[in-house]
Amino acid sequence: MSKAPQSSPLTVVYVQVSAVDAGQRLDNFLMRHLKGVPRTRIYRLLRKGEVRVNKGRAKPDYRVVTGDQVRIPPVSRDEPRRDDRPLAPGLADRLEQSVLLADDDLLVLNKPAGLPVHGGSGVAVGVIEALRKMGRGEPFLELAHRLDRETSGCLVLARNRRALLAFHELLRDGGIDKIYLALLVGQWQGEERRVNAGLARHMRRDGIRRVQVDEEEGRxxxxxxxxxxxxxxATLMDVRIGTGRTHQIRVHAAHTGHPVAGDRHYGDFECNRRLKQLGLKRQFLHARALTFTLPCSGRTYTLEAPLEPALAQVLERLAPLD
Structure with a gap:
């Protein structure tokens, strides 16, 4: 009988970030260097501080820089993967039907509400894991940006490293015209209004991370x-954002006194209860359109994601003002 192969001794590995990998989120960087290790395990290593960047702790959304030294602790790649379970029934079909565009550089979806873009925080499978499980034959597929779990609409994934870096360049330089459709609580007074208010993430006493307006320390x-x-x-709004901070529209809307309808964290809970009777079961926020020119190819993209029927029905049940 042949013996099972023995695992090589586990040791700490130090990896220096190259220019090719610069700009990646740390969690995605680790996924590439820890093939076969579940994402949930990687997040646990980050939370415990076992992964170090330049000898210091770093968060999953830290974007690595050329020359960074990343300490990767000993991790067994032979441990069973928690996400080796089959996809939820119908999920593959939902994602295939949500494709808005696919070319050599990008895959764009009309992301369904309720589905996170990646696993973690108690969810084993998000959009990116599901697409990889579906056997689409993608040699490279990475999230180019993110949407909240309860936000639907245009979600861009890169199909090669060149396109990923080019899209990130656009995000940094404000080169993407992003339009969201939002239903805000209450009657909006006047016409369009611009909100310039810095945002900062703070940890509450109960351990929940919240974003709030912070003019002194906020981004x-x-x-x-x-x-x-x-x-x-309520008032139906187009919202154009020049930046893409976490929960930006939701916090800015609440700051104006007109929170996003259905928002469980920053919203008007009494109004949410009334709107739930009209069929609103989640926050009414939809990434409806993106326009940008990808630097690496010169191609201009104009993308629109149709509103899901459940939200359209809520609008039909609301009483319009004359």
């Missing part, structure tokens, strides 16, 4: 709210 954030249709309980 610059810019949102333009444009009313489209007024109802007795």
């Amino acid at each position: 610059d954030a810019d949102s333009l709210f444009i009313p489209l249709q007024r109802f007795d309980q």
